[in-house]
Amino acid sequence: MKKEKIDRRNFIKLSSLATGSLAIGFMVPGLKALAIPVTECEFFQPNAYLKIDKKGKVTVYVAKQESGQGVDTALPMIVAEEMDVDFRNVRSEIAPYGTMKAGEHDTGGSQSVMTMYASLRNAGAVAKTMLVAAAAEIWKTDVKNCAADNGEVVNTINMQRIKYGDLVCRAALLPLPKTVSLKNPKDFKLIGKPEKRSNVKDVLTGKAKYGLDIKLDGMLYAVAERCPVLDGTLVSVDDTAARKVPGVIKIVSYTGTGAPMHVRAGVAVIATNTWAAIRAKELLQITWDEGKKNKESTDVLFKTFEAKAGSKPQVPVFNKGDVTKFSGKNEISADYAQPFLAHATIEPMNFVAAAKANSLELWGGLQLPDWAVNTIAEVSGIKKENIKLNLTLMGGAFGRRLHFDFAIEAVKIAQQVDKPVKLMWERTEDILHSMYRPANYHRLTANTAGGKLVSWQHHILGTPVSYMTEGPGSKNFDEVNSADAGFWYDVPNISTGYTPVDININRGWVRSVDICVNTFPIECFIDELAASLKKDPLDFRLSLLENRKDYTFGKEPMLLTQSPARIAGVLKMAADKIGYSNKRKPNHFIGLATHAFIFAKAFAAHAIEIEMLEPWKFTIKRVVAAIDCGLVINPDGLLNQMQGGFVFGLTQALKGEITVKDSRVMQDGFSGYELLRFDEMPPIEILVAASTEEPGGVGEVGVSTVAPALCNALAAAGHRPRTLPIRKAGYSWV
């Protein structure tokens, strides 16, 4: 048998074509040496994103972290489309950490499909092109006479066929193509058709392994008691009773960290099982130094917001025209408030770490693993190259795992014991010590003249995330989005600004709503203005949207495009479907709200129909959501995201609230921080705009219009809630 040599070329080919600016190579698992006979080749891996074996089975390495959003299906679909393989022969695997470009594992901002679309199409097309070239070589014909077709290459002259699997070893010997041609989206067979989640069977049989399911030889289990006040310190711990609990191995303490994660000082019980650790923890006698900022509260925070709302905003955000011209004339003003919120992922935070003198191995879910590893290297004193991270499935994330306080803790604990340790946050800890969506407050003021809206002022008061991650004094304020040039309504005179207020509670990024805090006040206030002008809320919105062209703002690399027409489009879709212009049944009311999540090129609207049962009691009869997110990869995944987004949004509208007293969070579990229950879920219909625009992201756009649409319906019924959650206004629902 002829032994062809595989040289470096046949390993991962470092090509800008295949992998963008991939800086380092990595070993192909399965190929043992640099030079092995081609007959021993097991698979062909032209780039970091995929491999195909001799049976024609394709593995797609998914760079983005799966937490239920469906990247493990949507991203492989993109590869499979360009590769021309049957999706049943495609499986997805978590891309091993370090095999992707810097930043490519990062998962957030609804960016996964958007940022991977081009690379994955390219990756699939490279594989296909090389498989086709391998077939052409065998047939000794020009590649022009060969075409890929569903996992095979066809000789278009004599109609012979070769399966991809039979071509992999030959394809591995070929040079990477300099260029590849991508399919015309019109010819897509897979993209745009609903596909079920690729790991569904593992989930349904209990085999799927989330971070909390990791089990290693000799592994120990830890839970921790954390300082109740952020940035406090440990004074002393008496663990005499705790140490006597059978199964307890060691009790260790660790210090807090300050920014960026504000890991709290803690005492961890390490035991042979979780139960022993939990019992022993309850017996710890700990004295903390809470520091000076231990008397802060949300009561005072909201009073401070209100007191400052009438002053000039500390930071100007967006100005157009001159709002002062109209001061005091036909003026309408309203204040809106939204509380701190927790992510409440169903899988509580957890992380596994195994520490040696000069190295670390880690297991768990992280949405920003590069940042986490860099920070862990600093905190642990272990060189980054000596940290091995194994990423796992996440039982929900919603932004909670963009933060990695729990990972730093696990490392601090593991460094004090000679076995691997799994740190689990109990649910109480998970709600008590989250990275809360900032509490925020808004004063909106507008003037009308001649039946028209002529000026708009928006003062946002908030508790910035950046004060936590970067320190007070940061100028990065996420909460100004949509009150900046992205504000979608066409008003001739606009002035918006932001006033940061600090409080000693950790803050973080939460699905959609940390950068969409302005949807609620804007979409409620626009309804209030329509009412004051005696205009229909839908017509009024459309009059401020429909004549406005798309526009681009911001600076490279964050150029954003706002499309008022697409906002108007989804709004009309939702309104039409719910029968907005039909005569309403008695006691039925419809509320609308719309917005853009322009970071992910997505636009959505909700229409919610309620029936008032009693003056302060309602039921949601119908919900219609409409979305325009460009080309849809997996329609089934899109529906999931819009349904899940609605559940998230309705939880916040009805009952989500974290309150603070003495610098402590007052909710410590699902009983204090309630989520939507099955019997509270109304029927929802989801409409998707047909679009050939580049794909956007759908994880977050369907959240923040829920509360304003509901409040607008309640306002139509008689009483407008301006503070979330609406149960605070005395509403109940069935």
Add this chain to the structure above:
Amino acid sequence: MPAYSLNINNKNYTVEADAEMPLLWVLRDLLDLTGTKYGCGVASCGACTVIIDDNAVFACRRTVGNCVNKKIITIEGLSEDGSHPVQKAWQQAAVPQCGYCQPGQMMSAAALLIKNKRPSEPRDQ
């Protein structure tokens, strides 16, 4: 520590554990049956649901001492190969997103079907 013999998924296991240890941790930490999930530990989420003697039970609230001489079924034992009607229905409807709570959801649906072969309302508990 006392030893308990347990019948889980039609297999017999012996575990040494504190009598008060919840079944949840016996399953997860001592027996590596991690399909049963922890969500709250206080009977408020249902992620830990298993079937004991034909009843849906929160494993986080059932002590190991109270599991002896009972037939315990976990998600791993619902079927050999994912072919239980509930698993098939879940697959058909593509239910899971993150999927973490689904073993618990399916176990409560499976327990319902033991009691009521033809439940009429989807919201019946």
